Amino acid sequence: MIGMKIPAVLTLVLLLLAASAVPGQTQSRTRSARARKSAATAPKPTLRYDASRAAESRWGGEPISLDVKDADLRDILRTFSELTALNIVVDPDVRGSVTVRLHDVPWDQALDLILRTNGCGYVIEGNILRVGKPSNL
Secondary structure: OHHHHHHHHHHHHHHHHHHHHHHHHHHHHHHHHHHHHHHHHOOOOOOOEOHHHHHHOOOOEOEEEEEEEEEEHHHHHHHHHHHHOOEEEEOOOOOOEEEEEEEEEEHHHHHHHHHHHOOOEEEEEOOEEEEEOHHHO
């Protein structure tokens, strides 16, 4: 009879240890989920347009560096939209690939260069960047 009580006690101790380990795991999962959520909602830096810089030259955007090879033009446009915090509307006719290596170039000059190379243009209306073939703008 004593032999049967020891495994029962041992089983009870193991169950208690297992139960106490679960809340710790849940808390660490909760913390990592909170950390991911706060990282995802952290504000992203945006590139600004400096009017005083534009007065000195045609380009007023903050300098960026860009090094891509055979990137999809639409993906590059989405990246510019995220960097500048501008909404973007892309004409369905806009297609192409981008291979550039630019260092410390104003973002609006880089955008203009990339679009003109692919036979496109852009117009900024408020906070909306419209991209398309020049005949459609």
